[in-house]
Amino acid sequence: MYSVNYHRASSVADAAKLIKKGDAKFLAGGMTLIPAMKTRLAAPSDLVDLGHIPELKGIKVSGKTVTIGAGTTHYQVANDEKLKKVCPAIAELAGLIGDVAVRYRGTIGGSIANNDPAADYPAAMLALGATIVTNKREIPADKFFKGLFETALKEDEIITAVTFTAPAKAAYQKFPNPASRYAIAGVFVAKDKDGVRVAVTGAGDDGVFRSKQIEAALAKKFDASALEGVSVPSDSLMGDIHASPEYRANLVLVMAKRAVAAANA
Known part of the structure; x- marks a missing residue:
């Protein structure tokens, strides 16, 4: 294990000062940073612990x-x-x-x-x-x-x-990786007087994104049936050992239907 300096911040102002030490990183729950340090994917000189503020x-x-x-x-x-x-x-x-x-x-x-x-x-x-x-x-x-x-x-x-x-209606549905529980495709839908917003995680090759196709369909009718015939383009979705872009495109639509049904329940 390489040497690392640990700092327990007592306040946000204290943390803002401590982060200026060397190549420091903030530590919250540590669910990502600590495993990254163990595998040498990250090697900060200092850790600034935010967990006691x-x-x-x-x-x-x-x-x-x-x-x-x-x-x-x-x-x-x-x-x-x-x-x-x-x-x-x-x-x-x-x-x-x-x-x-x-x-x-x-x-x-x-x-x-x-x-x-x-x-x-x-x-x-x-x-x-x-x-x-x-x-x-x-x-x-x-x-x-x-x-x-x-x-x-x-x-x-x-x-x-x-x-x-808080919106009038909202729900989240995901198709999880059975090992990590991370989303292979996850969809959060929210409806309020200002309209419908739909965000997708686990599928985009550039991270989380809003689905304009699904939003447009649900703006007309906030019901799972409104998504029949809607297609999600796969050319901007990721493909890996767990799912192809085309499979993820289908999953996004399925999760969106389930999320709308749950929101309306």
């Missing part, structure tokens, strides 16, 4: 406005009763992430900052039209996710919370 934790619900601290774990999101009442879709999504150990350690902020192309939360943020709040600014989800493992975050920028207005 009280201001990053907790869920607030005010009417339909939801604010989730970046350090809130998947388990906490999945089991918050107020959140379940106002936006059950995101609570259900959190309960589908990984296994129990991952849900107890992993955080919403860490997941969004990492922006794994098969992660669940990016689809929720995009479909809900969420705002990503950092220690420096507020970034609309449409401008936050830039591509594979790429976001609008600066190197010393820290996600402090995410906020969104």
Whole structure:
């Protein structure tokens, strides 16, 4: 094991100072960074632990406005009763992430900052039209996710919370890899007075994206039957040992139908 300096930040301001040491990396739940370090895919000189900062934790619900601290774990999101009442879709999504150990350690902020192309939360943020709040600014989800493992975050920028207005209807459905539980294709649908938003994860060759074809069909009729005859182009979808682009295109449509049915239930 190579040498690494560990720093436990006591506040967001403290973390912002510590990250300037050497080739430092922020550590949230560590579900991605620690395995990457073990396999030498990442070798930071310093780790700045965000896991003990009280201001990053907790869920607030005010009417339909939801604010989730970046350090809130998947388990906490999945089991918050107020959140379940106002936006059950995101609570259900959190309960589908990984296994129990991952849900107890992993955080919403860490997941969004990492922006794994098969992660669940990016689809929720995009479909809900969420705002990503950092220690420096507020970034609309449409401008936050830039591509594979790429976001609008600066190197010393820290996600402090995410906020969104709970829609009238929403649901998430995914076809998981049986080993990792990551999405081979996952679809989050949200309907409100401003229209319909549909975000897809696990399938795009450039990460999470909105499906304009599915949105257009559901804008006319928010029902699974409205997706009959709709086709999802496969030329921008990923292909790997788990599924071809064409298979993923079909999965996206199937998951979208299931998500709409669940939203209407």
